[in-house]
Amino acid sequence: MDCPVCKNEPMIVLELNEVEIDYCLSCKGIWLDAGELELLLGSSTETVEFLNSFTSDDITKEKTHKCPICNKKMEKILVIGNRKVRIDKCKYNHGIWFDSGELEDILGMRKLDNKNKVLTLLNDMLGKKIKE
Amino acid sequence: MVGFIVAIAILMIIVLSLIGIYNGLIRLRNQVKNAWSQIDVQLKRRHDLIPNLVETAKGYMKHEQDTLKGITEARSKAMGAGSVGDKAKAESELNGAMSKFFLVVENYPDLKANSNFLAVQEELTSTENKIAFARQSYNDQVLFFNNKIQMFPSNVIAGMFNFKENEFFEIEDEAERAVPKVNFS
Amino acid sequence: MWELIRANKRKSLFLFFVMGICLLVLGFFIGGAYAGDDGGFIGLFVAFGIWILMSMISYFRGDSIILMMSRAKKVSYNVHPQLFNVVEEMKLAANLPVMPDIYIIPEEAPNAFAVGKKPEYCAIAVTAGLLERLNRDELQGVIAHEMSHILNRDVLFMTFSGVLLGSIVFLSHVFLRSMWFSGGGSRFRSKSSKGGGQLQLILIVVALIMAILAPLMARLLYLAISRKREYLADASAVRLTRYPEGLACALEKISLNNYEMKTANKATAALYIANPLKPKGMKLSNLTSTHPPMDERIRILRNISHGANFIDYQNAFTSIKGKQNIIPSSGIRERKKINIRTSTAASTQTKSTKKSTRDLGDLMRAVNKYMFLSCACGLKMKLPPNFKKDKISCPRCGRENHVPIAELAAMSGMIAIDEKNDSIQNNEQVKQDSFVYNRTGKGWETFSCRCGSPKQLSPAFNKASFVCNKCGRKIEIKGP
Numbered sequence: 001m002d003c004p005v006c007k008n009e010p011m012i013v014l015e016l017n018e019v020e021i022d023y024c025l026s027c028k029g030i031w032l033d034a035g036e037l038e039l040l041l042g043s044s045t046e047t048v049e050f051l052n053s054f055t056s057d058d059i060t061k062e063k064t065h066k067c068p069i070c071n072k073k074m075e076k077i078l079v080i081g082n083r084k085v086r087i088d089k090c091k092y093n094h095g096i097w098f099d100s101g102e103l104e105d106i107l108g109m110r111k112l113d114n115k116n117k118v119l120t121l122l123n124d125m126l127g128k129k130i131k132e
Numbered sequence: 133m134v135g136f137i138v139a140i141a142i143l144m145i146i147v148l149s150l151i152g153i154y155n156g157l158i159r160l161r162n163q164v165k166n167a168w169s170q171i172d173v174q175l176k177r178r179h180d181l182i183p184n185l186v187e188t189a190k191g192y193m194k195h196e197q198d199t200l201k202g203i204t205e206a207r208s209k210a211m212g213a214g215s216v217g218d219k220a221k222a223e224s225e226l227n228g229a230m231s232k233f234f235l236v237v238e239n240y241p242d243l244k245a246n247s248n249f250l251a252v253q254e255e256l257t258s259t260e261n262k263i264a265f266a267r268q269s270y271n272d273q274v275l276f277f278n279n280k281i282q283m284f285p286s287n288v289i290a291g292m293f294n295f296k297e298n299e300f301f302e303i304e305d306e307a308e309r310a311v312p313k314v315n316f317s
Numbered sequence: 318m319w320e321l322i323r324a325n326k327r328k329s330l331f332l333f334f335v336m337g338i339c340l341l342v343l344g345f346f347i348g349g350a351y352a353g354d355d356g357g358f359i360g361l362f363v364a365f366g367i368w369i370l371m372s373m374i375s376y377f378r379g380d381s382i383i384l385m386m387s388r389a390k391k392v393s394y395n396v397h398p399q400l401f402n403v404v405e406e407m408k409l410a411a412n413l414p415v416m417p418d419i420y421i422i423p424e425e426a427p428n429a430f431a432v433g434k435k436p437e438y439c440a441i442a443v444t445a446g447l448l449e450r451l452n453r454d455e456l457q458g459v460i461a462h463e464m465s466h467i468l469n470r471d472v473l474f475m476t477f478s479g480v481l482l483g484s485i486v487f488l489s490h491v492f493l494r495s496m497w498f499s500g501g502g503s504r505f506r507s508k509s510s511k512g513g514g515q516l517q518l519i520l521i522v523v524a525l526i527m528a529i530l531a532p533l534m535a536r537l538l539y540l541a542i543s544r545k546r547e548y549l550a551d552a553s554a555v556r557l558t559r560y561p562e563g564l565a566c567a568l569e570k571i572s573l574n575n576y577e578m579k580t581a582n583k584a585t586a587a588l589y590i591a592n593p594l595k596p597k598g599m600k601l602s603n604l605t606s607t608h609p610p611m612d613e614r615i616r617i618l619r620n621i622s623h624g625a626n627f628i629d630y631q632n633a634f635t636s637i638k639g640k641q642n643i644i645p646s647s648g649i650r651e652r653k654k655i656n657i658r659t660s661t662a663a664s665t666q667t668k669s670t671k672k673s674t675r676d677l678g679d680l681m682r683a684v685n686k687y688m689f690l691s692c693a694c695g696l697k698m699k700l701p702p703n704f705k706k707d708k709i710s711c712p713r714c715g716r717e718n719h720v721p722i723a724e725l726a727a728m729s730g731m732i733a734i735d736e737k738n739d740s741i742q743n744n745e746q747v748k749q750d751s752f753v754y755n756r757t758g759k760g761w762e763t764f765s766c767r768c769g770s771p772k773q774l775s776p777a778f779n780k781a782s783f784v785c786n787k788c789g790r791k792i793e794i795k796g797p
Binding site for chain 1: 670671672674675678682687695696697698699700701703704705709711712713714715
Binding site: 163166167170174247248251254255257258261262264265266268269272273 | 399403405412557759777779796
């Protein structure tokens with residue numbers, strides 16, 4: 001699977017404590033396969049609500065990317081919290097692409113992450129210091 | 133002249149079909165033999181696996197040395213057995229010892245989680261199954277062979293060349309088939 | 318007993334024959350429509366030629382084409398010992414002369430198929446999703462079903478009928494297209510004006526009707542053959558395993574799956590144990606499906622009560638589907654009672670969803686030739702086969718890790734640990750230069766020998782040491 005942003009750059013899979021992400025070494029973006037986000041966040045009501053709130057944002061001029069699995073154009077999803085984050089989701093439900101830092105932002109601004117467990121693990125995985 | 137040719141042709145057909153039936157019987161007999169030898173192969177495989185199992189379990193089961201010794205002894209007895217009767221008896225003793233062992237294992241969660249042990253256990257489960265299936269297949273082959281021998285026209289050929297019915301491996305009932313139950317749920 | 322089943326194929330053969338006639342008649346009329354009554358025989362020969370050619374191709378290359386299309390990869394024992402054991406068990410039960418080749422398809426949808434012209438040369442392919450979801454007894458049921466297809470020569474038969482169907486569809490498609498593009502047959506009209514038009518016109522009309530009807534008819538025949546063979550394979554699987562519940566549970570689990578197989582298509586669908594393509598319509602699918610409805614197959618299996626013989630399956634079948642002979646009469650004649658066995662209940666530890674998702678993913682990656690590195694900090698990195706750098710710095714701790722890419726692509730199978738050591742150089746010095754590899758976990762791990770050749774360990778690898786098949790070094794494996 002190649003990175004949808006850098007193209008021709010193979011993504012690698014990282015696993016720590018049974019959490020697994022597809023990761024691009026050059027742009028540091030993260031790809032989550034279908035179902036992985038649910039696996040990551042657990043099936044609390046907040047998660048379900050969050051996943052159901054996805055609506056396509058067709059006004060944005062942000063560059064679209066192609067799904068690394070089916071190679072079809074992905075749609076932009078606007079996630080609003082204290083900041084706005086645009087993520088790319090495959091229309092055929094193959095997964096979601098997060099540019100560098102986007103996944104962390106989303107975890108931070110919605111109350112999805114119980115006690116920051118996922119964020120801590122993610123930061124640990126990618127060798128980032130946790131912001132106090 | 134025509135009559136002669138027809139007679140020759142009919143004779144040829146009869147001879148050829150007789151040869152066909154004979155070859156068919158030989159092939160079936162070989163299949164029966166092959167199925168029988170498979171049982172032996174699998175029994176031997178079980179003997180080979182047991183030291184492995186005992187070795188893995190030894191460290192965990194300090195207090196069950198008797199059980200382990202029981203298996204090892206039953207194994208060497210089974211391996212040394214000569215006549216078919218002795219063999220059957222020794223193998224069923226080995227079955228007994230193994231069942232006892234697998235019952236005891238229930239008390240050792242550490243051993244049950246050991247990946248080496250899990251691997252040996254899968255091998256043993258499979259070998260037990262293979263023994264059972266080899267017997268089953270032997271009986272299937274015998275059944276088919278015997279049917280062939282009894283049925284016309286192959287019974288004529290069978291009688292001429294002294295093909296004899298084979299015996300079934302008759303311990304295919306529940307009690308014996310319940311070979312050491314390797315159960316760790 | 319199997320021989321009897323095999324000998325009793327007249328019914329299927331008859332259907333096959335009818336399909337063949339369909340093709341030839343179609344060819345005759347299409348040829349006639351083009352070039353009058355002489356054309357009829359040319360058309361017949363062309364149709365026959367296409368049929369023979371395609372049959373030859375599928376006979377000699379069919380197996381490898383199907384395996385290639387499904388992206389199945391041949392695997393060795395260490396990748397999945399249980400799968401190999403179960404196949405060997407069924408091989409013994411079926412008294413198959415050789416062990417089939419075993420393939421894993423890196424797909425999540427649970428499914429399986431078998432290929433092979435004859436029992437002496439055959440292969441069984443299962444998906445990674447199947448292995449992850451089924452327990453031992455269920456897997457045994459599925460393998461027995463596939464083994465039965467091999468024993469009953471279904472694969473050969475289905476490929477040939479598939480090819481026949483393909484030829485019919487192809488011919489009528491080409492004909493209808495040409496009619497369409499020639500503007501409703503203006504070419505024919507100009508010809509018919511020269512004389513003998515009446516006959517020509519009739520031939521065109523008949524050819525048109527044939528071109529529309531023949532594919533439909535052939536498809537229905539094909540489906541009828543295919544479904545009957547599924548039932549027969551279920552019955553044979555019960556006969557082999559003596560445990561109908563195993564197959565029933567497996568089918569239940571398979572039917573609960575929501576994934577569609579990416580590598581299956583209409584041409585190969587009939588080979589799988591369960592229809593790999595999700596039907597779009599609802600009820601109509603019963604008539605147009607290559608497979609009998611799952612719930613029916615399961616109900617029949619669960620209805621078997623007295624024993625595991627063919628007659629018992631037939632009785633269960635009759636009680637659910639009504640009077641219809643599924644088992645050839647030679648199979649029914651066998652009256653010896655066969656007891657159903659009790660479950661040998663293999664050790665099924667219930668894994669968490671997370672764990673089994675990871676295991677499934679790793680198995681698929683291993684089949685797809687990923688490399689598995691474990692950094693000293695505990696982070697696991699899984700690199701795709703197109704990862705070309707020979708070093709990777711760990712995103713977690715920054716350590717440089719060596720990537721054993723050399724020749725990884727050339728690795729046959731997936732496990733570099735070959736039992737045979739024929740190519741070893743007889744170098745005493747190298748032989749003494751053994752080293753220790755410390756495993757970091759229980760998962761897949763890739764590392765390189767001191768000579769540079771890559772080694773991959775599967776979770777099932779449990780030997781204490783092995784010898785490098787390249788340089789002859791002894792590599793000791795220390796567990797975590």
